[in-house]
Amino acid sequence: MNRDPIKIKRVLISVSDKHGVVEFAKGLHKFGVEIISTGGTAKKLQEEDIPVVLISNLTGFPEIMQGRVKTLHPKIFGAILGKRDEHLKDAKQHQIKWIDLVVCNLYPFAETIKQPNVTLDDALENIDIGGPSMLRSAAKNFGWVGVVSSPDDYDEILKELKTQKSLAFTTRENLAAKAFAHTAQYDSIIANYLNKDRLFLAFNKLNDLRYGENPHQQASIYRQENTHDTIIDAKQLQGKQLSYNNIIDMDAAVNCVKEFAHQSACVVIKHTNPCGVAENKDINQAFLNAWNADDQSAFGSIVALNKTCTTKIAEFLAKVFFEIIIAPDYEPKALEIFAAKKNLRVLKMPNILAPHEGLHLRYINGGLLTQTRDDKIITTQDLKVVTQKKPSETEIDDMLFGWKVIKHCKSNAIITVKNHTTLGIGPGQVSRIDAVKIALRKSKMGPHTGMTRRAPTRVGDDAPGMGEGAVLVSDAFFPFRDSIDFIADTGITAIIQPGGSIRDAEVIKACDEHNIAMIFTGIRCFNH
Numbered sequence: 001m002n003r004d005p006i007k008i009k010r011v012l013i014s015v016s017d018k019h020g021v022v023e024f025a026k027g028l029h030k031f032g033v034e035i036i037s038t039g040g041t042a043k044k045l046q047e048e049d050i051p052v053v054l055i056s057n058l059t060g061f062p063e064i065m066q067g068r069v070k071t072l073h074p075k076i077f078g079a080i081l082g083k084r085d086e087h088l089k090d091a092k093q094h095q096i097k098w099i100d101l102v103v104c105n106l107y108p109f110a111e112t113i114k115q116p117n118v119t120l121d122d123a124l125e126n127i128d129i130g131g132p133s134m135l136r137s138a139a140k141n142f143g144w145v146g147v148v149s150s151p152d153d154y155d156e157i158l159k160e161l162k163t164q165k166s167l168a169f170t171t172r173e174n175l176a177a178k179a180f181a182h183t184a185q186y187d188s189i190i191a192n193y194l195n196k197d198r199l200f201l202a203f204n205k206l207n208d209l210r211y212g213e214n215p216h217q218q219a220s221i222y223r224q225e226n227t228h229d230t231i232i233d234a235k236q237l238q239g240k241q242l243s244y245n246n247i248i249d250m251d252a253a254v255n256c257v258k259e260f261a262h263q264s265a266c267v268v269i270k271h272t273n274p275c276g277v278a279e280n281k282d283i284n285q286a287f288l289n290a291w292n293a294d295d296q297s298a299f300g301s302i303v304a305l306n307k308t309c310t311t312k313i314a315e316f317l318a319k320v321f322f323e324i325i326i327a328p329d330y331e332p333k334a335l336e337i338f339a340a341k342k343n344l345r346v347l348k349m350p351n352i353l354a355p356h357e358g359l360h361l362r363y364i365n366g367g368l369l370t371q372t373r374d375d376k377i378i379t380t381q382d383l384k385v386v387t388q389k390k391p392s393e394t395e396i397d398d399m400l401f402g403w404k405v406i407k408h409c410k411s412n413a414i415i416t417v418k419n420h421t422t423l424g425i426g427p428g429q430v431s432r433i434d435a436v437k438i439a440l441r442k443s444k445m446g447p448h449t450g451m452t453r454r455a456p457t458r459v460g461d462d463a464p465g466m467g468e469g470a471v472l473v474s475d476a477f478f479p480f481r482d483s484i485d486f487i488a489d490t491g492i493t494a495i496i497q498p499g500g501s502i503r504d505a506e507v508i509k510a511c512d513e514h515n516i517a518m519i520f521t522g523i524r525c526f527n528h
Contacts, residue, residue, distance in 0.1 A: 001143040002084070005166035008146065011101040012055075012080075013045070014038040014071065014131065016108055017151060022048050024103070024154040031161055036099065038071060039063065058097075071130035080137045084144050101146040101167075102138035105182070106131045110189050110226050127190055132183045142176035149175075149182040185225045199370065201225075201361075206232070212244045219244040229354035230254075231347075234326060238338065239345030246302070246324060246345065248272060252408065253304035253326065254352060259404040260306055261353050263420075266290035267304045270297050273428065277405045278421040283307040288316070289421040294442055298322065306353055309334050328352050376523055378403050384499070384520045386508050391494040391517040395471050399496040399519060402473035411475050411526040414439040416492065418470040432474065436483045440490055443470070469493050475525045477501040484510035492516060498524040 011033050015021050018041065025035055025045050036053045037045055045052050056062045059073040079099040082091050091098065107128040112118060138147035146167045148157060153175065160171060181202070188200030203222035212219035223232050231250045236242065242250070253269040256277065264283035268276040268290050276293030280286035283305060291298050303317070305327040314334035317325065318341065325338070326347040338346050359370045378400060385391065391399070402417040409415065410428035414435040417423060426438030472487060474497040484507055487495070499520030501507065511518045 003143070003169040005164065005168050006100060006144060006146070006172070007166050008033050008100045008161060010034045010036065010079075010097060010099050011103060012036045012071075012076070012099050012134070013103040014041050014055075014134070015103060015105050015151075016128070016131075017105045018044055020151040020154050021045070021103075022050070024151075024158065025050050027154075027158040028101075028161075033101075068129070071134060077133070077137055080134060080145055081141050082144075083141070099145065101148065102134050103148040104131050104134050105149055105151070106135075106186050109186065109193075113189075113193055123193060128186070132186060135179045135183050139176035139179040142172040143169075146172050147175050147179045149179040153178070189226070199368070209244050209247075210241060217244075221247065224358075227357055229349075229351040231326075231349070233351075234347040234349040237330075237335065237346040237348055238342070239324075240343050242324075242345060249302045250304075250324060250326060250347070253302045254349070255356075256405065256408040257304040257306050258353055258355070259407070264307045265305070268293070268298050269302045269304065270300070273409055274405055274422065274425060275301065276422055276425075279401060280420065284310055284312045287313050289419075291316070293422045294425070295320075297442075302326070304352070311337065314338055326352070374407055374525060374527075376525075378521055378523060382521055382523065383496075384522065385517070386499070386504075386520050387511045387516065387518040389512070389515055389517040391471075391519060395469070395494040395517065396519070398471045399473060399494060402471060403496060403521070403525070406473045406475045407525045407527060409475065409527060411528060413475045413527070415473045416440065416443045416470050417473060423470055432476070432478060433480075433483045433486060436472075436486055439472070440487070443490075471496065473497075475527070477504070477524075478507045479503060481506045481510035484514065484516070487516065488514040494518070496521060498522060500524070 011028055013021065013025060013035060014037060021041065022044065028035060029050055034053065035045065035050065036055055036058055038055045042052045042054055055071060055076070059075050061073060063069065074094065075096055078091065078094065078096040080102060082096065082098065084098065107126045109123065109126045112126040113123050135147060135149055138145045160167060185202035188202050191198065191200050202225040204225065206221045206223055209219040209221060211217055231247065231254050249269050249272055252272040253267050256267045256274055257265055260279050263279045263281055264286045265279045266287040267274055275297035276290040278286045278289035278293065280289060287305065299321055301322050302324040303322060308329040308331060309325060309327040311331050311333040314337040318337050324345040324347065326349055328350050329348060338344055356373050356375070360373050362369045380396060383396065398417045398420065401420045402415055405422060406413050406415050409425060412429045412432050412435045413427045414432070415422050415425045416439050424439040424441065424443030426435035426442065429435035429438065468491050470491050471494045472492045474495065477498050477500045478484065479501055480503060494517040495511065496519045499522060508518060
């Protein structure tokens, strides 16, 4: 294999994504490189007065079948695949001129199949044939040929050609690896679309992490191809490098805050579980309510906001210890305040409310589990009142808020809510009554705790009042009436749960005895 630098005398450019291609072609032309091109790419370059050799002139054969056949010709693939030392005789015999650089990206198949009501015919027409063949040919022959599959590499290639007058072997090798990854990922999307019995995934490594969940474990982070608006896309404005655990917790925080698109909301996360969540017309009040919901657990937490982080929030957080804040934006003064805490990680995610894409994946030893995401939205039309006492509109409103939160708590989970604020969260318990006890203890309400709930710090008139009128949310049915008996006389006036237990009648009877309203959703929201 040739490991010497190569001069770039002739380039073939055929791209679907034309971002940056004009500037790149102008740079190549400036270096005296002959440009061969096809179809729409050639037209765009000619419009910019860049000299182009049409591929049909090179092959002596026109583009046919509406462009389906244009590059698949020996004069193209011989020019790309030929070894300059071993195949020179063949090239001269068949009047093949070497192509030293192939610039190609592929038809937008992934974007096409995301379109609503896309047909199979539309999808098939956006499967590129010549493009992957050219990329793979150039990548296979990287000893003699450079290959560019991404506009992201244009500037670096022009820079190397300007300074070195050639492309180095290591550059060509790296570009070849990218090209094979590009075609593999492209084919995997097509295979996943057409084949329901196999799943092909492609991930690009971003970087190694300091360590995994514990210091003795190695860890890295990869981006899944064709995903956007995830925590990976958040911009870190300051602070220490993110750890494995930080990223897991950030993902949980963002997933939860995505539930709240209509009002200002704050989610405080600790070890992937919410410890305080609140929604309010004012982001300052939403934050304070969420933080004070369980300020003890909030120590060392992650804070997620769905609105701009204000100076007031920053002033409050400057006095407490927490690890990360993530928000769509920040007031300038807020960033000045955070800058005094050098290790604090501050992240900006403008599209924090963007919906999830794709399946939820979980790796197990020897395999992979997939499921659609739990994006079921419960409305009043889904609710069934099963007790003699009917819940008020305010209680129903709080229960629907709580349902959005409990979807993001590890099961078994119980939460208590009042005025769109969590009072207590009991997540991840092996028995439901234990989750009930934890939620009530954290709520600091009722005779079982021996404590009275203190009101949170107020910045307005909407801070949640405590005492009577709180609701309780359960992510699955109550298997026994013991939880209801424990809830009695705690200030809980209404319960929402899926229903479906063989002892539902017993549980409903207990609610009637204790004058507690109960609603069934008919939908479970386990989060294992």
